Amino acid sequence: MKNIVVLTGAGMSAESGIATFRDADGLWEGHDVMEVASPEGFYNNPELVLEFYNQRRAQLKSVKPNQGHFRLQKLEENYNVHIVTQNVDDLHERSGSTSVLHLHGELRKVRSIKNEQLVYSWEEDLVLGDLCEEKSQLRPHIVWFGEAVPMIDQAVELVEKADVLVIIGTSMQVYPAAGLVNYVQHGAPVYFIDPNPSVKESDFNNLTIIKEGASKGMEQLLTVLL
Numbered sequence: 001m002k003n004i005v006v007l008t009g010a011g012m013s014a015e016s017g018i019a020t021f022r023d024a025d026g027l028w029e030g031h032d033v034m035e036v037a038s039p040e041g042f043y044n045n046p047e048l049v050l051e052f053y054n055q056r057r058a059q060l061k062s063v064k065p066n067q068g069h070f071r072l073q074k075l076e077e078n079y080n081v082h083i084v085t086q087n088v089d090d091l092h093e094r095s096g097s098t099s100v101l102h103l104h105g106e107l108r109k110v111r112s113i114k115n116e117q118l119v120y121s122w123e124e125d126l127v128l129g130d131l132c133e134e135k136s137q138l139r140p141h142i143v144w145f146g147e148a149v150p151m152i153d154q155a156v157e158l159v160e161k162a163d164v165l166v167i168i169g170t171s172m173q174v175y176p177a178a179g180l181v182n183y184v185q186h187g188a189p190v191y192f193i194d195p196n197p198s199v200k201e202s203d204f205n206n207l208t209i210i211k212e213g214a215s216k217g218m219e220q221l222l223t224v225l226l
């Protein structure tokens with residue numbers, strides 16, 4: 001079977017009711033991103049940051065995968081599909097996709113602030129005083145702005161082996177994720193699904209833009225790929 005690699009961003013989950021950044025003027029649920037998604041923000045006001053991610057984690061219980069997620073899962077009938085997501089929600093997993101690499105971390109995990117190898121599943125609220133087994137404070141398992149992206153090398157390897165690359169719902173402004181498209185093999189088709197795409201077809205070799213939301217866009221793409 002051919003390999004399809006799918007890069008997804010916040011727009012993938014928009015139809016599930018999870019807000020994106022750019023559609024809200026660069027705010028994440030009303031907050032300046034540096035306030036809630038940077039090490040400095042955490043240092044300045046850890047309670048606010050923990051509460052912000054507690055709310056995001058709690059929201060997962062009330063949202064569901066959308067048709068875009070389910071249609072992506074359907075590609076697995078005919079292709080080896082690897083999803084590389086910038087999203088920290090769990091909607092790809094809940095729609096049944098079997099290979100999901102989270103570049104920017106996961107809401108349902110936390111880790112030690114001192115030893116990043118100590119990662120734990122976490123379903124409830126996280127507060128100051130919740131400690132890892134080495135007695136250091138736990139923080140959300142999220143890659144914040146300015147932090148290294150440990151999964152990027154694995155993502156590059158996947159993209160290099162893609163026969164087809166699909167990009168859904170990302171403004172292509174957050175690096176290194178946005179640079180992944182540059183690793184695709186010459187000649188491999190690239191499909192970009194976004195109602196408000198930030199790229200033009202002439203920007204990349206073999207690029208087709210589907211100017212739709214994730215559900216409709218995936219419906220169109222399935223007619224091409226299946």
Ligand SMILES: NC(=O)c1ccc[n+]([C@@H]2O[C@H](COP(=O)([O-])OP(=O)(O)OC[C@H]3O[C@@H](n4cnc5c(N)ncnc54)[C@H](O)[C@@H]3O)[C@@H](O)[C@H]2O)c1
Pocket residue numbers: 008009010011012013014015018019020021022023028086087088089104168169170171172173174193194195196197198212213214215
């Ligand atoms: N669901 C989540 O996990 C979530 C939500 C918000 C932010 N984030 C984080 O914020 C960063 C934001 O960067 P980004 O590029 O992913 O998002 P972004 O907010 O910068 O861009 C969102 C993109 O989605 C598009 N979009 C809007 N509605 C859509 C729809 N129905 N279908 C398809 N596309 C749609 C927009 O046109 C835009 O190009 C990421 O690093 C991510 O970790 C994650």
